[in-house]
Amino acid sequence: MEKKPITIKEIAKRLNISVSAVSKALHDDKSIGLRTKMQVKKMAEELNYQPNQTAIFLQSGKTHTIGVILPHLSETFFPQVICGIEDVAIKNNYVVLLGQSNEDPERELMLLESMKKHRVDGILISISKDTTNYDRLAKYKETIPMVFVDRIPDMKEIHYVACNMVSGTIQAVSYLLQKKHRVIGMVNGPEKFFASKERLDGYRKALEKHRLKYDTSLVINCDLSRDEIQEAVKALLNHKRKPTAIVAFHDNAAMEIIEYLMSTKKDKQITVVSFANLPMTAHSIFRPAASVEQYPYLQGQKGMEILLDIMNTKQIAAESPSPYYKIILDSHLKLLKP
Structure with a gap:
């Protein structure tokens, strides 16, 4: 029979302290003394305690998950984009949830809806070649922080990074x-x-x-x-x-x-x-x-950095909207050896 995961209640019971004190100790709250913090963390390690991610989400309102929607991964361009995204995401303790639209606008919308239901904190997207109904994209960008990378829609009020x-x-x-x-x-x-x-x-x-x-x-x-x-x-x-x-x-x-x-x-x-x-x-x-x-890796990096910034920036009043990031990287022609 599978053992139930250890909770902070078990740690509190063993140390004969309150659940609140355990929680604060694990989060290095200043109100908790150093000795208590050390005891709590030692007990947590001995019991192999793992934080309840659902509880953390409910408490902070964040899942630390980023949604990424790309047209496909059948060539090396978009895999380089995702590498740039992941490198920045991992450094900032975010997990990437990846989906491929396969150049299908309907599948693209399905992925957007699915990621919204999974409560991702933000979305990076490179639109499909057949996406032309931007009104449907606008619906999602109004509810979830969103940054467009490389393939961007002809829309004004969006954050994006692309190559010139x-x-x-x-x-x-x-x-x-x-x-x-x-x-x-x-x-x-x-x-x-x-x-x-x-x-x-x-x-x-x-x-x-x-x-x-x-x-x-x-x-x-x-x-x-x-x-x-x-x-x-x-x-x-x-x-x-x-x-x-x-x-x-x-x-x-x-x-x-x-x-x-x-x-x-x-x-x-x-x-x-x-x-x-x-x-x-x-x-x-x-x-x-x-x-x-076209610097796909750099586009991925910049796109993730923009997303982190807009996710961590507090909402401004509707009458004073924050400026939109519009980053255009210089492109360079490279001669290839015959």
Whole structure:
């Protein structure tokens, strides 16, 4: 038969002191003498006493649990994000509850609801590529401290940390222009995806900076699946102004593009650049010429630090709302060895 866990009542009984005194001693309350504290802690150790986390939650109103919702963990980008989050969380005595939306907005909402029911103290989230109903997200951010990481919704009153994708895209396109490419295609993400808009903005600005005309037909939006990426490449190859270079949405898309180009046994001179600079990319035979570093680990760290700050900051009156953290990290184009 399994033994019942030791409670502070048992410690109090054995030491012939009050339950309140035991509780205060275990929490190093100044009103309790050093000798009593030592006796209580020694007895607690001998009895293998473990604090009742439920009772602590009821007393403090905190579970010391953080919810993290990411699109997926199928590539190394988001695992690096979670590593950054966990390193900060553990140092601050928080446990991370992780969920994957698998790019499904409904599953994303289900995870938000589940984490709310589990009374997490705060949530870090990178939205799915198909999330467009921001009203439903707003409902949760009003009741739980929430920070968006990397993939952020087009909402004003939110806390977030992301990388400057406009600047990164300008760097990527400028690199191609320096290499004498004048017709540059883009395989972008879903049109409504905020990150796709950022990349398109950078693409246009880079062309304008070099006094080149922006051709809308050279930008193909897709859902970033293998099939749609290949269809996008086919469309660019059949374009009347066939590009000599392509900007891919991320490294995975870039490798799909290069693999497809190699399989056609032609167009091998098309240069591909991308985003994320994942560690595996440099070792792939389908690696792009360059990739924009997005610092996923640092984004995770910063996101967790922001969440800790807003969770520990006392609520201000509604008529004087606290400012929102909007941290944008500089992105940098990294050249990859051929």
